[in-house]
Amino acid sequence: MAESVDVVVVGLGVGGEEVAGKLAEAGLSVVGIEGKLVGGECPYWGCVPSKMMIRAGNLLTEGRRIPGMAGRSEVHPDWAPVAERIRSEATDNWNDKVAVDRFTGKGGRFVRGWGRLDGPGRVRVGDDVFEASRAVVIGT
Structure with missing residues (x-):
């Protein structure tokens, strides 16, 4: 029924x-x-996670600009913290x-x-x- x-x-x-x-x-x-x-897709796979990855990439780029502008720096990319932030903060581990x-x-x-x-x-x-x-x- x-x-x-x-x-x-x-x-x-x-x-x-x-x-x-x-x-x-x-x-x-x-x-x-x-x-x-x-x-939907935006908060879990699209819009939100992609913006977090873009922001991390922008930070790496900015860090590489320090020499010659404001001192010294060494940039060592590590995407593990980005992936963890996406899991925990953006998607609640896709829950x-x-x-x-x-x-x-x-x-x-x-x-x-x-x-x-x-x-x-x-x-x-x-x-x-x-x-x-x-x-x-x-x-x-």
């Missing part, structure tokens, strides 16, 4: 997470479905608990899995079926 909700959001990347959260905050019953990590809790804290229900359309207004995730009375949002 299908569970009735107002809105089902399939895909909780950056856009889907925002839509689902705003609708839940507005008081609608929202199910958010995500098979990977809530927040989306904070993002999931942020969504559920707004009143949404989170389902981990791969949603597929199963008829008008119906989304199936494994054996679970959700029937949306207002909308199905495809955020993937």
Whole structure:
């Protein structure tokens, strides 16, 4: 038997997470479905980690400019601290608990899995079926 909700959001990347959260905050019953990590590629693999790597590279470049400008320096690149910072600070070791809790804290229900359309207004995730009375949002 299908569970009735107002809105089902399939895909909780950056856009889907925002839509689902705003609708839940507005008081609608929202199910958010995500098979990977809530927040999408940007915080875990793209935007945030890449900026940390770029910043480290820029620091290495700046360090090499010191001789002739302001004294002496030796620069020895080591990417291990950069990788550790990405794991611990940027991605929580690729754990989306904070993002999931942020969504559920707004009143949404989170389902981990791969949603597929199963008829008008119906989304199936494994054996679970959700029937949306207002909308199905495809955020993937």
